[in-house]
Amino acid sequence: MTVLVVDDPKAHRSTQQVTAPLLSESLRARPTATRWAATMLDRDAALTRMRSRHVEASDHIKIPRQGSQWVLDWLDEHPGATWQERWSATGVEAAGRPWRQIPLAWLRNLGRESQWNDEQFLRSLHIVFGADLIRPSLSWLCIAAFGSGSLARTMAAMRDPAGFAELRAKCTADPNVSQTALTRNLYRAAALVSAMGGTISDITPGDVVEVLDAEASTRGTTIGSTGLFYRLLHEMGSFGPDAPATLRHLRVAGQKTPEQMIDQYQLSSDHIRGLLIAYLKERQASLDYSSLTSITYHLAGLFWADLERHHPGIDSLDLPAGVAAAWKRRLRTITRSVTDSDGRKRDAEVERVSYRECLTPVRALYLDLAQWAVEDPARWAHWVAPCPIGREEIDRRKAKRHLKSRMDARTRERLPVLPVLVESVNRRRKEAAELFESATRTAPGATFTAAGQNLMRVAPSRAAAVKIWAVEPDTGQRRDLGREEEHAFWAFAAVETLRATGIRVEELTELSHHSLIQYRLPTTGEIVPLLQIAPSKTDTERLLVVSPELADVLSLIIRRVQNPKTGAIPLVEAYDDHERVWRPAAPLLFQRRVVGEHRAMSAGLIRKLLTAALEHSGLVNPVTGEPLHFTPHDFRRLFITEAVLSGLPPHIAQIIAGHRDINVTMGYKAVYPTEAIDAHLAFLARRRSLRPSEEYRTPTEEEWKEFLGHFEKRKVAAGTCGRAFGTPCIHEHACIRCPMLWPDPAQHGRLLEIRDNLLARIAEAEREGWIGEIEGLQVSLAGAEDKLAQAQRRRTGQPTVSLGLPSAKKI
Known part of the structure; x- marks a missing residue:
């Protein structure tokens, strides 16, 4: 296993491992051998092995006989009892990138300088590796990478024909694997077989980490398709049943001991x-x-550590x-x-x-x-x-007041522009999907117009054969339309889910298909969809009613992630960044496919998507003029503020938000008029003092029927009332003004009549000089137009899709 040794004179200090989990003996990287049977052969036996090993290899590669003799002659001139020792003595691996100069200089000294001789000699090195006379280091193979296709063909023919054929077949069968990725992974397998010996079936997870670390150290970064390489070998059964499912299980950091x-x-x-x-x-x-x-x-x-830096010896x-x-x-x-006024950054x-x-x-x-x-x-x-x-x-009392003031200012700054952001992410999602679909139907080299943009689809490079690329004719900028569509969709999904539920970002990433549950009213049979929020920060589980708008968003997410053939949502394991552990596989809603592998979205990715969405929206801070920034937690504060301002009692908002203390909930709500807060607190104190103790008991059958009756009475003329049980109508049944009304698309005509009637009444009031009537009518008109827009969106939106709610388990 690759380790990073810390330069520490104290022997008891532990080393920091690159691969987080401790692998079992069978999964660790194989040790580098110094002596094995083939490398100790004499010259004649080595030549015979090179020429006779796997007779069928002659159908795939042509063995340069003269070149093979030259390689052994060159190695014979260096000290060592084995071919491996002579190889090390040549200094080729220590020379780095200009290593070719060493053997080619030897050829020139013998008077054999020609391009043909050079090629014969270098190709013969592969034959020496294939015969297992020499095992070069992985770092040298990553630097050399000469004739990568030739090395893979040689190893396939001389060492493991069946293994390389299966690896090639798996890459070819996957439409998401490009030709470049195929060549890259075949070379990695050939490098491991060359450096470690054996066949592909002998490769261990530790070996994979070794070759990828060698790539990263020699090139400065990995060259891509790393997870694909691990997945392919895992599917071939090379690692055994105890191996981690993905390379990410080896890469991410696990829990450390207090000493570490x-x-x-x-x-x-x-x-x-x-x-x-x-x-x-x-x-x-x-x-x-x-x-x-x-x-x-x-x-x-x-x-x-700060004290030791400033006071050595303490x-x-x-x-x-x-x-x-x-x-x-x-x-x-x-x-x-910080950024100065001239745009320069400084510390x-x-x-x-x-x-x-x-x-x-x-x-x-x-x-x-x-x-x-x-x-x-x-x-x-x-x-x-x-x-x-x-x-x-x-x-911290003063600090808390300052924090409350800053957060309230932040909420008041973002709440008015929330509708603009929602409209922006939805429009961007639709435009990106339209561009992607149009580009998919367009042949490479042809131009197309979609979403008001003129683009030309370009033929993808070998490295991006599965991507949809387009170029802007005016600027020449290349765009990955598939990536744009994916990011636009998930930014839309995150914004809509966060603003409709007020959940934490960790809870968002943990939403699964199992989070959708249903409750059927026993009297009417109406199904009430609920969203189950798994315990997170406060270890408290809670249920949220799914609004029609949220149901539309969830249906879009489910259709995107489910298997088109079976309808099942893939099971994925998610990594808990806080606890540094892998959660059990679940049908998570926020997941995406990366190089053929289903991965759960992290909170960091959600934040990046939100940042990109804000940049496209064009929203700016009204004070500084800089682009406005939203965090996932901002939506939680906006949700609580908007709910309380709309008349939801704070103690109900506390339950919905999952807070243990109502003061935390009120801390999230932005302060507008102080009197409103004082009135709510006084109301709660008065209500609690008057509430009889009999209410803290098991509800009677009549009380339960009253609770169920609340859901039965939700239906109103224009749609459905979504107010919580036990709360009065804050608009005295003026439903058209109420934000808790979910308009029914079937009542679109009725809403049009209400709007037209309000317009006529406003015109009459202006004509007759009824100034007192105008203001109230305009408020009702704004509410009618908002409900009309909601109904229109639901009428023209996506067709109704079953959420696939899991059935309730019987206890």
């Missing part, structure tokens, strides 16, 4: 290092991994007053990249917003040690020292 977490910061003091490790182990049982990582960062990174928690004060001053600021010291949050773990360390010293003095008493952080220094 502390050693990331390379502390000089073994005394303090031992303390911090013991402290983490003591708290590990009561914390999740994300919290443990955060504590490690604050204690080892921001606290002690070795005690008993800090002098000057040292503690200097550390706090440094902690108050952080270096950020500047800005105030650290989370200053007090950084002090809290350090104070907790000192206080925990003092408490534990009372309970177990033999173990902890010698660590106790005066705490350099006072209680008043971590008082």
Whole structure:
């Protein structure tokens, strides 16, 4: 297995592994051999092996006899008891990229200088590798890569005809694998067979990591199709049943031990290092991994590593007053990249917003040690020292007020432009889909017009044979229309789902087909679709009613990800970035196909898609003039603010948002008039004081019927009322004004009559001078036009599609 050795004089410090999980013995990279039977053959036996190994190879490759003798002559002039030792003595691998000069200079000294002789000699090296006389290193093979197709053909003919034929067949059968990817992966397999010996079936997951790391180190980056190479070998059965399903399982970081977490910061003091490790182990049982990582960062990174940089040799928690004060001053600021008015970027010291949050773990360390010293003095008493952080220094009341003020300003800034963003992502999705479909029907080299754009489809390169490329005739810019369509769709899906539910981004990525459940009213048989939100931050499960608009979005997502033949949604494993573990495979809704592999979308990808969507929308900050930025959590704040402003009681909003404390919910809601907040709090206090204790019991049959009756009474003339149970109608049944009305497309004609009637009444009021009537009628007109637009969108939208709701399990 490839490891990255940390330059540390202390023997007890652990090394940081590139591949996160510890593989079993059968899955690790095979050790590099120095002696094996073929490399110890004499010259005559080596020539015989080269010429006779796999007689059928002559049907696929032509063995240059003279070149083979020259290679052995050249190797014979170097010291060594085996062909491998003589190869190492030539200095070819140490020469790097200009390695050809060494053997070709030998040919020139013998008077055999010609292009034909050079080609014969270099081609014969492949024959030597195929006969297993020499096993070159993977790093040299990645640098050399000479005649990559020739090496693959030689290894296929001389070493493993069946294995290479199966690998080629799998690549050819997959329409998503380009010719370049096929050649690339055949060469990787040939390189591993050349360097490690054996056949393709002997390759292990560790070997794959070795060759990919060699590519990355020699080229600066991998050359693509890495996950495809691992997947192909896994499907061929080379790795065995215990191998991880994908290469990503080997690449992503797993959970670290407290020792590994502390050693990331390379502390000089073994005394303090031992303390911090013991402290983490003591708290590990009561914390999740994300919290443990955060504590490690604050204690080892921001606290002690900073002290060692500025006070070398420090070795005690008993800090002098000057040292503690200097550390706090440094902690108050952080270096950020800022942009000047002329557009130039520079580093500047800005105030650290989370200053007090950084002090809290350090104070907790000192206080925990003092408490534990009372309970177990033999173990902890010698660590106790005066705490350099006072209680008043971590008082966050003022900081919370500042945070509340900033978040409210951010919400008030984004709430008015939310409809613009929604319209922008929807329009971009439709335009991208129209461009992609038109380009698919257009032959390469021909021009086409779609979504108001004139483009010319270009013939794809070998590396992008499965992509749809187009070029703008005026600018010459090449565009990957498939990528544009995919990003536009998922940006639309993320925006619509986040704004309709107010869920966290982690909960968004965990939505699956199993999250859609249904409840059938026993009296009317009406199905109420619900969205089950899996426990995340607060470990609290909750159910949300699916609105018609959200149902449309979910149906689009399901149709996109489901198998077109079977209708099933692929099962994918998702990586939890916080806990550093892989979640069990599930039919996740937010998934996409990458090089033939279904992958769950990460929270980071969702954020990138939102950023790109904002750039296309053209929305700017009204104060700074810079592009407006949305985060997934902004939609959560917007959802709660809009819900409470629309009349939803805060305690209902608390349940929908999944907060344990109503004060957290009210903290999310942006402050508009302070009186509204005070009125809500007074109403809740009065209602709770008057509520009889009998209400905290199992509901009676009559009370349950009353609850079900609420759903039966949702139907109104213009559509369906979506207000929560137990809440009054805030518009006194003026449904046309109410945001909780879900208009029925079948009532489109009725809505037109209402709008026309309101227009006539406004004209009459203006004519008669009824000024008091006009304002109220205009509010009703705005509501009617909004409901009319919603009904129109649902009439002309996608056809009705079954969400495929899983059936309820009987308990």
